[in-house]
Amino acid sequence: MLLRTVTTGLTVVALGLTAAACGAPATDSKTIRVVYRNYSDFPQMDDFMKVVKKEFEAANPGLTAQLNPITSLDSDYLAKVQLMQRSPSTAPDVLFEDSYNVNADAAAGYLLPLDDQLKNWPDWNEQFIDATKQAGRATDGKTYAVPMGTDTRGIWFNKTVFAKAGLPTDWHPTSWDEVLAAARKIKQSQPDVEPMYMPLGKPSTEAVSMQTLEMLLYGTDTKDLYSESDKKWVAPSKGMNDALHFVSTAMTEHLAQTAAEAEDTQFAATQMTTRMSKDKIGFMIDGGWYARYWAPGGVSPWPEWTKTMGTTAFPTQHGQAPGKVTLSGGWTLAVGGSTGNAEAAFKFLTVALNKKNSTDIDVNCSWLPVRKDVRADPRLAEKDPTVPFWSDLVSITRYRPTLPEYPQVSNAMQVAADSVVNGGDPDQATRKWVEDVQKVVGADKTRNG
């Protein structure tokens, strides 16, 4: 009997503790919770936030910033944070947010509109480059997030490989055909080199849509995935069909990574950067941030990269104006919709994104600056001499249609690319993609293009 009473008692206590842990809000109005991603491929944000926390607390006695790093890969961070946002007791006050998610999260009420506070922040009015402010603006016209940095995409090419293939080391392809021709030349001269790399295969998820298919699609006469003017998704799409044919050509002529490598869950993470530094890849269509993997302390440090690697813009299909194409994304800081102290949260944001801290994070992450005064800072080009090149691309950049349906449309693109990678017919893959898109957004919200 005694034993039973004791056991029951203990269980009740344990239950009480569990309930308390579940229910109590973790922050009060004096503490703000700051949520961001921390992982071995991205340690910069944690170092950054620790500095900002110190400065914020020194400038605002009585307020505390509680750092809440999320240990996860980029692809899982989104879902983890969205699950936290579902409950006010775990929702962040300040959030490291992918610009492509601002629209959907704003619609969900997860984010706080910042227009009133931004109006009174001189830096916002004077220093932030107007084009980049789009990153935090939702379809309702309000601004929900402040950009930390942006990025552009293009071609990284290995000059050693190019020289051996008899290709120019100041390469400027002007059409898709020239890109493929260079790949063929590399293949002929160096059979053990993979001529080109572009994100493909199921494990590469969103990169397949953005870095590969959209880079191609936006350079065709179709131009768009979603047409802002008539608010319709472009499907069927001649451009998408051409893009899939490009991928198909690269795969069937063995100009890109093999299908098996594309489907390897660890390939991009473990082997890509190293192969590049060993002159085993001719060129890759990828983001300008790549230099951070080669920097000291990166995934595969490679001090000689500045001499070996060249950069060039990705051309439009037949050289249509403006002759090159790029896409941008970028990360922002936002304030949680259910924050208990919006004022403190915004203060934290202004400390994090002042001139000094913006410069630090852009330099450390190889991001392109979104502030005019940061752009002028010589440290950026010192650390990564390709920054001016990638920054110049901002003038012609395009953003993804970041509507709530986008992730599913994007997935349909990945499915189409995946079937082509595995030997499928590009025309059939396009037809299936059109069906999928029409199913997701509704046939009445699509148009031919």
Next chain:
Amino acid sequence: MARNGKRVLAWLPPMAPSVVLLGLFVVGPIAWCLYAAFTNTALTGIAARRPQFVGLDNFKNLFTSADVGASLWLTVLFVLGSAVVGQNGAGMLLAVFMQRRSRVLRGIVGTIVVAAWVLPEVVAAFAVYAFLNTNGTLNEVLGALGLGGQNWLYTAPLFAVVLANIWRGTAFSMLVYQAALSEVPSDLTEAAEVDGAGPVRRFWHVVLPVIRRTVVTNLMLITLQTLGVFALIFVLTAGGPDNKTRTLPLLMYEQAFKFGQIGYGTAIAVVLLALGAVFSLVYIRSLKTEV
């Protein structure tokens, strides 16, 4: 009435904690899952703030979707191949062959088999990845023997994940059968032996009927375990290539957490639950029919 009340008072207090815990962490989530399956609940977007009741829409989409059909079929193949045939068969064989062997041999074999089982799922998955990938152990061994290797995870993905799950899960069946076999009365097998029955006949007609209930219980447990396998497949193939290993749990994850469609994802969970119930029914029925 008073007597009844007293009886309730006698069992309720000690039971209450477990009832509450079960309600909170088992019944609650299942009930929420059943409810969410009939809504358009989403991780983000307008449906995250105001989810709407959509009736049977999720299930209509689900049953007309080629993806779900393919995943359902893959799940059944995965369960039959890796649990019912693989783990169950290999576990039984190991248990039978290790019966009445020397203590040393039992110790060595047992440790090797159980080692795979005590590894955390993710670690086990990485071990299999290291074994099967292009530069993996298997290809090294084949290369040393003068045979060409291949990327097994790409050329035979379903086989690879089935193999991985057999390797990882066999220990459980082996332990269960070792315990069951040691309970088979030796006078029964000895009597059969005197009657002239060979080892196969003895096993089939004497041992198996005795441990029949254990077999069914084991099948039920490993089937339900295998139905939910996620991390193993996710690490090895992420459901690819070309969705050839996207079982229902992976499809559910993709819909719920990649596309944020919690409602649709929970509808898939309900299908998974129903599939588990079907398997369980088959097993329970086979227990009832007496030999």
